[in-house]
Amino acid sequence: MIHKKYENEEHAVADIPNDSTVLVGGFGGSGLPSRLITALKENGATGLTIVSNNIGAVSEGVATLISNQQVKKIICSFPVGPHANELIEYLETGRVELELVPQGTLAERIRAGGAGISAFYTPTAAHTELGEGKESRVFNNREHLLEYAITGDYALIKAHRADRWGNLVYRKAQRNFNPVMATAAQTTIAEVDEIVEVGDMSAEEIISPSVYVHRLVEIASQEERGKVQNG
Template sequence: MIDKRVASAAEAVSDIFDGATIMIGGFGEAGSPVELIHALIDQGATNLTTISNNTGSGQVGLAALLKAGRVSKVVCSFPRTANSTVFPELYRSGRTKLELVPQGTLAERIRAGGAGVPAFYTPSAVGTPLAEGKECREFGGRKYLLEHGIRADFSLIKGRVADTHGNILYNKTARNFGPLMAMAAKVTIVQVAEVVEPGQLDPESIVTPGIFVDRVVAIANPAHESELVEAGASYP
């Protein structure tokens, strides 16, 4: 019988190893798997490469993982946000490397990685500094850049509800990178507020089919990054 539930966030992230590449869902705080990231901080894996849209805010969640010195490289589209001070310091001191990727190219690289497409051409960033070193080819008289799909060892994402097969629904704009990252990792770990039995979700409404999900953790009342930042929280 398929049951992808694991008992705790700690158990869900227990096998993340030093040097792993990890996709972390979220756009700003929407969809950020705060509890999974905190469990990863407790677990201790280091020298990580993270793939995410932002680099967190305040001293919690993704920013706390960075502050703990666990991340040697970030692949990111917008590593600068209100209240983000951790990453700028790490970047300026040379302790964390940055691969800057346009947001749509980042999304498509993750989708392609998950879909078994090794590379694709995109019109985004042609003629800009982010085109340097990339193959440029013309189709129909217009220039496009070759971009490569990416995959990860683990994805940490946040949904609203899952069934025990790992079918996932999301909350509003917290969907963002979740369905893409779920496809693109060897091990996809999802935190959700509620887990239900198979058959309780409408098959027509499933956003991420369970085949892309390996582990489901119930976190009944997930923290919101902005509320933690407002309260001056820091982790650990």
Template sequence: MIDKGVPTPAAAVAGIFHGASVMIGGFGTAGMPDQLIDALIDQGAGDLTIINNNAGNGETGLAALIAAGRVRKIICSFPRQSDSHHFDARYRAGDIELELVPQGNLAARIHAAGSGLGAIFTPTGFGTLLAEGKETREIDGKNYVLEYPIHADFALIKAEAADRWGNLVYRKTARNFGPIMAMAAKCTIAQVARIAPLGGIDPETIVTPGIFVQRIVHIASAAPSAAQAA
């Protein structure tokens, strides 16, 4: 019987090793798997390469992982927000490496990894510092930059519901990077607010098929407020 459920966040992140590359879903705090990140902090793995949309917000989630000194390098699109002070301090001190990737390129490179593509040509970044040292090509009169897929050892994502086979559905904008990250990682770990019985999720609504998910952990969440539900 296939059952990808694990009992705790600690069990979910077991095996994430020192020096691993880890994709973390979320657009800012929307869809960020905070409990899995907390479990990773407690687990102790360090020297991590993190792939995320930004570089952490405030004191929790990815920001807490950076503050704990566990991140060697971050690949992201938005490294500096008003509350990204932990990243900012470590970057200025030379304690963390940054690879800046435009958001569309970040999504395209992750998607390329999940789709088995060897590389992609994108117009974004051509003629800028981000294209220095990279192959460029003119195609049909337009200039492009060669970019390579972004793979990861692990992906930590958040979904609304799963069945025991690992089929996932998401809640509104919390979906963001989760589906493509699940495809691009060797081991995808999802925290979910609800476990549905087999057949309890309409197949037409499944966004991430269970073939891309290796572990799921149920973490009940508080009911959304009226404003959040809107």
């Protein structure tokens, strides 16, 4: 088993090319891999398709990539927040394409991608504008829409702790979109507060096995780790 470690976030995202599909974890600011997002902005890759729950409830969110004109398409549930007006302008001028997906459907499309399930039916959004033009079938006298799985070239995720093999433990609300996104990308890059030795974490607390994690970036100083553990 190869130990996985990158010295900094810039190195970890340096090879993300133009026109990549990037899954970005987090729910608002909870579990947001903000350092990796900033590094991707500095990387300068353009034509990105970003899959995320929202575009950025905090300044370090996906909205910074949109403002930097790196995004051609955003697939999300909540295109709202401080940068909503800017996104609307980009949509109206055709600079960014938006695919709006109900939150549960978004999570399931990503989970399906990680599980190798190509598509599935769901009643969510049937008989609404979001369901227009989609294939549908009736199950148990209820209309269901066909939804396709989502996978990514890269996933940028946030976890609390990793061992050097890449097994991940999440802290509280970090366990939102991050675990499913870890399974659905060809290359998963995890921003973590702390990297520990193999065996220092209990097998029962590991949520994302190392087989899904390809790169690790440790971001917290010793003082910051104490704040995380005590706060």
